[in-house]
Amino acid sequence: MSQTITGAEIVVRCLAEEKVDFVFGYPGGAVLNIYDEIFKQDKFKHVLVRHEQAAVHAADAYSRSSQRIGVCLVTSGPGVTNAVTGIATAYMDSIPMVILSGQVPTAYIGQDAFQECDTVGITRPCVKHNFLVKDVRDLASTIKKAFYIASTGRPGPVLVDIPKDVTINSCKFEYPETISMRSYNPAGKGHSGQIKKAVQLLLDAKRPMIYTGGGVVLNDAAPQLTKLVRLLGAPVTNTLMGLGGYPATDPQYLGMPGMHGTFEANQAMQDCDVLLAVGARFDDRVIGNPGHFFREGRKIIHIDIDPSSISKRVKVDVPIVGYVRDVLDEMIAQVQATDKRPDAAALKAWWTRIKEWQSRNCLKYKASDELIKPQFVVEKLYEITGGDAIVTSDVGQHQMWAAQYYKFDKPRRWINSGGLGTMGVGLPYAMGVQLANPDATVACITGEASIQMCIQELSTCKQYHIPVKIINLNNRYLGMVRQWQEFFYGNRHAESYMNALPDFVKLAEAYGHHGIKVEKPGDVEGALREAFKHKEKLYFLDFITDQTENVFPMVPGGKGLTEMILAEDL
């Protein structure tokens, strides 16, 4: 019983206890003992990325697409600093993750040792919590706490920094079954009096609107949301982080709101008399200018697990703090228990107005026989994958087109960096998604600028046979930057032109994959079909798209939601 094992063994045992099946990482001096133990075990697989940033992104996407906790392992110093972008990305989108990092031996800390950095200090503002383990006897309980904190309440990344001597020292291994912390008790069910008030408001509403975000996806509350929306007969919109929370092909769905949201979703957000916000945070890209967003008399109900999200940017009339799934369950039960029904005549009039807005057809774009329209590629991708792919994206115009034109009917099918807006996530995200969902069709919609920020991961894809399909919307511009320069900076293209692009087909081939360059609209469908036919191969499709295409509608920064620029206005 008194048998002791080393800290490195403890790390591996803890991960096995947590039923981790993939660890994304990159070895280095401070974590060599842990890697040696990984070598000796067969409980989980380690995926060797080509840059630590990609390890974090892949673990993040593994989590986003699987309801499980992503795990990554990096070494001290540069291993950690490379990981910071990935950690901040996960933090902004509240993704449950555990990051294990090596540290120089405890006796060296603070001495500017080789590959030393203040990991806990550097990552503090972009993690839900972090720990420095100084005693091997605290290691197992700290890792347990990390998993517990990451996945409860408002989820988020938790980092455990482990000095090298802690991985060498030994103690008895005991993995706690449960954890209780006096300083951490995430809110639970939601106040039933508040829920009753919310239900009353919604049933009395003449022009109800439901606005949902990433919280619905993260808390797996899509079935509850769908049920409530149908009971209420109200229109619904999903934010960029919430896409798939409600089926996009359903007639009650108005498309995405916000800066590049649909005309009808933005109008309905403004003109409703009762707004129900579920797991969403009224951020600047969604509601535009908060002063303009304010409407006298409109009531706002806000359900969120994080009390600090409530009344942060917008005053709320009925706050409900709790897990959105539990709160929605209770709302459904209360609606079903009462005889009161939504006001059918008022709803009919409301829908008539909404249909008028919808008839503007704000996502219409000019088709072309000469140039490939990026929207057309996304529409074809939707068609060919039967709407059933898991789609990752990078950041920029292509991200918005993917969100607008690929209709997500299910949650956890749309994987993107919504909060931090990190270019370069697309390919590592696709890797994490494919490993978590080996049978899924995975498409990475990207641009020639974003893809080059983590392109080295094509090598990881080769090593682990990760057959994702890369849809490169190549407009030879930093498209979104160019769009802003066109609208707001006198069309001066300061550093937004991508000169000296590589031959992406040859590049893909150099990494051992397949590539197709597509230059004519007539070839788009054929190329997509060819790529998706080969389930076991990575295809890099380089679509040479219309350079001048812009994303519409657009709410300029600082403007109100109803001050949209539509394509037809120009």
Add this chain to the structure above:
Amino acid sequence: MRHILSILLENEPGALSRVVGLFSARGYNIDSLSVATTEDTTMSRMTIVTHGSDDIIEQITKQLNKLIEVVKVVDITEGNHIERELMLVKVRASGKDRDEMKRMADIFRGRILDVTDKSYTIELTGNSDKLDAFIAAIEPGTILETVRTGASGIGRGERILKI
């Protein structure tokens, strides 16, 4: 509006920097901060004096509660409370000023802790306004050095901050 926040937090390395980092990252103000362990040595009590609109103070409280190591946060200015701060001030005290300085210290119920031919070191306790008033009352040129602890506060009567 000025607010005094009392915070119970785990007495762990780094806990203080999480609180301070939160204030700087979100652009909140810290007017003063004092912290020490409580009778339970696993726990620290911190007093932060801050100012801001009601919305800002609400966000500060919520954000503090979100920190994993924070056990409890109370805005003690919401009810009756006692507030004390300690100041040590070294002043020039020579010639005709010497008696005057002693009188001022007496009026403010200060104690002279250290004496040289030319100076007094005075200890003053009170709420922050009283300490400000003393500084304003004496000749600015006589002040050699001041050091203040920042305010500590406690609720009056039965109001208790404990877990």
